[in-house]
Amino acid sequence: MKNILIAFMALLTLVSPATADEMQDWTGVWDTQWRGGGAVMDLHQDGKDVVGTYPGFEGVIEGRIDGTQLTGTWMDAAGEGVFTFVMSPDQQTFMGRFGTGEWWTGARTQIDMASAFFGELDMSSPERTLESFVRAGNKAGEGRSDRLGIVLPLLDFSANGEELTPYQRIDLTRLFFQIVDRLTFRIWELRPIGDITGETDYTVELTQAGSNLSYPVTFRAVDAGDERSGPAWRLVIPPEGEMRESLEELTAIHGGVVPHSRAHRELGSPRATMRTFIEYWDQAEKKNTELFLETMDLSRIPAAIRNEEGALLGEYLIEVLYRIGRPLRQEIPDNPERRGRYVHFLHPTGLVEIVPSEREDGSVQWQFSADTMDSARQLFMALEDMPLLGDKERARQPTTFFQLRNQVRGLHRDLLQETRAGVELWQWLALTLWLLMALPLGWVLTWGAAKVLRLQTHEDEHSLSAAVRFIWPLRLVFVAAIGLFAVQSLGLPQSVDIPLRVFFSVILSIIGGWLAYNFVDKINEFLELRATQDQILRSLATSIAKLAVIIGAILFLAEVLSIPYQGVIAGLGIGGLAVALAARSTLENLIGGLTLFADKPVEAGDFCQVGEHLGVIEGIGLRSVKLRSLDRTIITIPNAEFINLNIENLTRRDRILLRKTIGLRYETTPDQLRWVLTEIRILLLKHPMITPEPSRARFLGFGEHSVDIEIFAYVKTNDWNEFLAVQEDVFLRLIDIVEESGTGVAFPSVVNYLARDGGIDEESTERAEQIVRELRDGDALPFPNLGVKARKELRDQLDYPPKGSVDLESRGEKKG
Structure with missing residues (x-):
């Protein structure tokens, strides 16, 4: 792999330069x-x-x-x-x-240098010269000195000396623009009264909104080289020192500093709001809609449809502004202390005004008023036939609705005729067509979804339940979604648009919530059948998902109906303590369920000892754990109590301990005892179901009625039934060993013999003692342990299960 990668990189190295040169x-x-x-x-x-x-x-x-x-x-x-x-x-x-x-x-x-800049430099009159300068400065932006270089032909720098470099001229131009940008004036009002053709200089006083300051701006007539057009007018740039003093005075209202290039986004003045509105409309295609919507007072629109309706009304307002004439921002007041409304445009059908409002933090922001937004559509209809002014400055084309409306207008002007409720004829026709299409389309989409999700078949005995839970809700959701899309696309008047949006949104919130709730159950059933997910996680996720669906549907419905639920949610912070105290046990069980999921001490199907209860875990829910006891009854234990109990998970054992103490009669001789211990140890080593380590058989001590031997070993299984079978086999073999040794098992009882006691078997005793003597004489006495060689030779030599056992077939072996 490494060599292939090296070769591939070498190939890229050879190919890349040639490709770069070509492309x-x-x-x-x-x-x-x-x-x-x-x-x-x-x-x-x-x-x-x-x-x-x-x-x-x-x-x-x-x-x-x-x-x-x-x-x-x-x-x-x-x-x-x-x-x-x-x-x-x-x-x-x-x-x-x-x-x-x-x-x-x-x-x-x-950017096309010739058309975008040089074509706009109009020096035919003082007001045209100032307009060209301001528009170029606005495009350049604060601090972007490169664009200001284009307007140098408009300016007269003679007051600053003759030998100026372009860089120096641009710095002076930027300083002069910062001054002009602090002023408020109407270009039309700068027109001189009377004939000034004989004048060399023409001076006007421009004022700053919100202060008594004014600033003189001087224009100088120069020979344009064309007798028919008259003189060209240039702006006279004052000396740098004078401009800095003036700028310091003009920025006092802004805290003594020139507002930074993004200060207008704070909406601190009518000018800032107008500038932000236009800029962010141009950027709305890039999803920068939040600040764009903030420039408008949309409080009269239901919250659930505020963004879509606000964007539509904003476009109506943009179209109105382009027909009025896109304003220079310097024509709009930027006084941050202003509190009275600013009226930008008046018409018998409505107005465009920007008004102040107070934020929660006490600061003031300016927005297009609610009345302006209410009248935006009517204003557009009234000004629709007005030719656009400044359309070439658009950075964004009209949206789909306006493009569609323009196409309808091209088909026949009468289709735009208003009918009742202000709805145009083409809108009624389009809305009717959409709704007629919604019914069959909703049925078709539902049929396809039902087939894909296997929600219902004609042979399904639960078809009625499936229809109520999924089929009809899906149909209604599809129809409502199609209708809502139609309403959003057609730009209907608010009197029709809002009720229809609310109607379809209510259907989506209620029916959609019901559908989502049932889908949660459907997903849970799907996962449960396949058992691919953790049962605790599935139960918790299902409960939380259902709760989230219910809360989401309620909140969405509250948004649609403009119910002020925010105060209720805020009140939950105070009432939460009371709710927590009242539902303490429920919360404890919920937290206990989360703890079980995180800790996972048990899972469904585990055989456990839980406190005093022994049984199989059948289910773990959000509130409790269900355990089926050995009596086949269901025991329900709350999660909060369950996690505090001693839990012994028997299913997770890797092996089961076999530990037993057997007592031999006190008549047992030491060599008999040694023989019994040896045989038991051999038995544990030979048995294939007993782990060799740490199995042991030890002389434990002297009991009240017996000499005791402790057997300690692990059985290689975690199945209790198999363990009992192995234990049974070991115990039967132990009986054989005890009988062969000639001794017997002691009993803690008093026996009155009416017949003569036969005692122990002398022949067996002699045989056992002889074997021990031979081991001792041969230095092979297995105490305290068997030798390593003997242990290896004896390991796993017994047949288990014994020959002839029916269990051999279940273990895949042939009968011996």
Whole structure:
């Protein structure tokens, strides 16, 4: 395997460079960044040679491709040097270095320098110049100096000296934009009154919302080189020192600092809310919907459908804003201390306003009002025929509903005619069609699901039960789901949309909960038949799953019906103590069940001694353990009590102890006793069902009526019936040994002999004593233990079961 891997890696090493040379293409527009700045760079590749420019800094680069690398030289207003770029495997980004190790990274972008920036620079009037500057600054973003380089033709830097590098000009431009961005003004209101063609400079006072501060902005007329169009107007950039002083005054209302680039996400002003709303609508395709929905007051919409309905109303509002004219954010107040509502648009059918509301932590956030959201659809209908303004700025296309509506509009304008409840004709037709399709489709889907899950057959004697538990609930769930999808897709008015959504959602919560509850039982039955899961885990998981289904269905229903259950849940924190005390035994049993699952001292089917009870574990539940006793009765033991009992799991024994003390008559001679001990030890070694270690037979001592021998051995089985059979066999052989020795088993009783006692067998006694004398004379007396050689020779020599036993066949052996 290692050699194959090495060969494979070597093959990749040989193939990769050629593949990289064939596939890599540096041609395109790259959005690049370095420490403290960046630039939009346009690269063109010719073979292995690459040239490019980044006009924001009057920059030029030249390089040559070597594998995945592009190396060469750069030169701009700041100086010149060498660089190394390495393209990523997906050819969408690169990593680079220049200078003394400074980083330079880039990503492919769809920016078209000519159309996206230069085409917007309108210098025909002061207000157009300021609008072009602000729009470019808004696109650049705080701190993105590279994009601001595009607007340098709009600016007059003469107040800061003649010899300025592009970098210095961009820094001054960024500083000036930060000032303008702190102000609130309407572009239309900047139009000069009267003829200013003879003027060289034109100054307007721009104010800051929430303060008495104003800032003068000066425009300077220059020769545009076209007599028909008149002069071009540039913004005059004040000296740097004056701008910094002004910026310090203007940021006092924001705590003395320039708000960071993500401060608007806190929704602290009408401007921040409008900006966040538009930005996050553009990003909604990437699932960044939470903050987008937070910009709108959706409190009048049921919680269960709030996200879907809020997204739809948000799109209506976006369409309205594009028809009004997408606003510059500088035209909207950003005063964080403002408390009065901000009205952005008024119409006889509704309005667009942003109002403050208080958060739980006491801070203020601004949202589009509930009235605005209620009127969003009516506003869209009223403005629908208004041509779009600024549509080319869209980063996201309309959703499926609006695309569908546009197609309907293209078919016939009369299909958009409103009927009762504000529903358009095409929506009634589409909704009716959806519902008519839902019935047969629900039946077909249910039939397929029933076949796959084997929920019901015509021959099933429990078919009625299956129909009630699964078939009809599935049909209703499919029909409700199809209906809910239709309602979400058709963009119906709230007066129709919300009742239908609530109706279908209630069906899904109730019937879906019933269906899920029965499916839990179905899964439990499936696992129980196959016995593939731990019985304790299955029981606990089933109970917890059922409880979760019930709670989930109730909470979902509460969401649909707008029942304020949050307060009830919070109250459980206080009432939880009382509930815990009242249900203490139930909780103890639940915890006991979890402990049994974690510890697993027993399992279903184990034969156990539990306290004073002996029997087989039949079931382990969430509350109790069921044990079937030897009397065939069921004993139920609560989990909390069960885990505190002494539990002896007899099933898990690997062997069973055979321990017995036998007493021989006091007339037994020492040599007889030695012979008996020897024969018993030989018996234990020869027996194949007895473990050789640590089996033993020992002279234990002198009892009241006998000399005692203790037998200690383990039987190789964990089955009690087999153990009894082995024990029986050993005891019968012990009787033979005792009889052969000539002695007898002692009894703790008083015997009155009416006849003469025959005593012990003298012949057997002599024979036993003779054998012991021979062993002693031959230094083979097996005390205290048999020798190692003898133990090996004697091991497993007895037939067990004995010859002629019917048990031989069950052990797979032939009768001897």
